[in-house]
Amino acid sequence: MTMIDQDPLPPRASTSGTTATRATRLLGLATIMSMAWLVAFGLGFSPADRDQEEAVRILYVHVPTIWIAYLAFVVTALGSAIYLFGRNHSLGFDRLAGASAEIGVAFVAATLVVGSLWGRLTWGVFWRWDARLTTTALLFVSYIGYVAVRRLGGSHHQRARRSAVIGLLAVLEIPLVHWSVRLWRSLHQEATVLDPGGDIDMDGLMLFSLFVGVVSFTLLYVWLLMHRTRSMAMEDLLDEQGLDVALEARRAEASGR
């Protein structure tokens, strides 16, 4: 009778009280190992930069976190679209979108914090009013808004529909914000690795460290996403069951036991 029954819940999540499965445990282990690698390469093996000196090591966290945050927001938009336009309006995709946005917000926060530290070391200031910084800050606030909309209350499908619309409006909003801020000003260092020209102008070991960073944070993202999606499914189930229990109690009361 509950709406959530239509959605396949992770088998273990619904019964055992944990969100872990064999797959997530293995993934977690892989994440820890690759993070150890990242520490070794980022802080140890990779050389200091000619201009940025030791500060360059911050970029092994700064760059992967923002890439994965973009990925997370793309996943949010896709999950929102599949929920809204899909035939069965599966709440599973809504939870995927929500979980991905939460992780994305955390990753953008990490990007902004380590980025401002890098800025202090390299530019001498924590913040500059350039296009990419400003756009990223607005992106951060926008998705905090998205997460807040998810908590407005109402039924699960109301929540899903509202947040899916906001998740898709972000696709409209972000290019406009980016374009306007770019018109406004731009000083940021041009993209080095994702240069449209195609030449990657970086020391080999540095590039490899960056690669390790991207792999580590991707693993971390997937691991967090699986756990968060499952814990959201459990929260939804708890809501529904709480309602059922209350209804049963009322019925028992009305029938005079």
Next chain:
Amino acid sequence: MKRRQIIQLIAAKDLRIERHSRVVANQILPFAGVTMVMFGFALDSSDVLERVAPGLVWLATLFSLLVLVQRTFAIETDDGALDALRVAGVDPVAIFWGKALALAVQLAVLEVVLLGAALVLYGAEMHVGGVLLLVTTLVAATCGLAAVGTLYGGLAAGFKGRETLLPLLVFPVVAPVLIGATRAVESALGTAGAAVSEGWPWVGLLAVFAVAFGVGGSLAFGPLVDE
């Protein structure tokens, strides 16, 4: 009934309610005015005020927009009027455009008053050459702000905590309007030696914004209020 007639009816209804209640005239316009005076206290220098006058006009507009949007949806949700409209089978696209039209009219009045306040209080000056740019900017920015305000107002309408959520949702979205409209008005007024021709690309940005959120709002408003 044709969609155009429904839009006119809804917009006329909102404006008639305003004519009788005078909430915008007696509360929101004075609020916008006092905001301009407060900016004067904070910046405390006629040179600085003249330089930043266009930006302050748009900041005051955005603050007032939030209050306006809350007002425009309070009249719908207080008596469950929005639900009644939906139950009566009124096209949500027509509701969106009707509400946005009424909001745009009120915003336009507000912007003219604020611009007048900037001329009087901050010593900003009008030039004949910049009038066309100024009017186009006002129209384009008003359309964009009304579409965004109606869309997000409809989303937050009828839920606890909407007063606090609305600013968080709306401000990042309207950042392009603040940037574009400020630069365009700077050019129109010739602030800090800006030429009128520099303002037109910003009007382009405002127009794209208005079209994007007009279309986006038409598509999204139905699913949002259809609950």
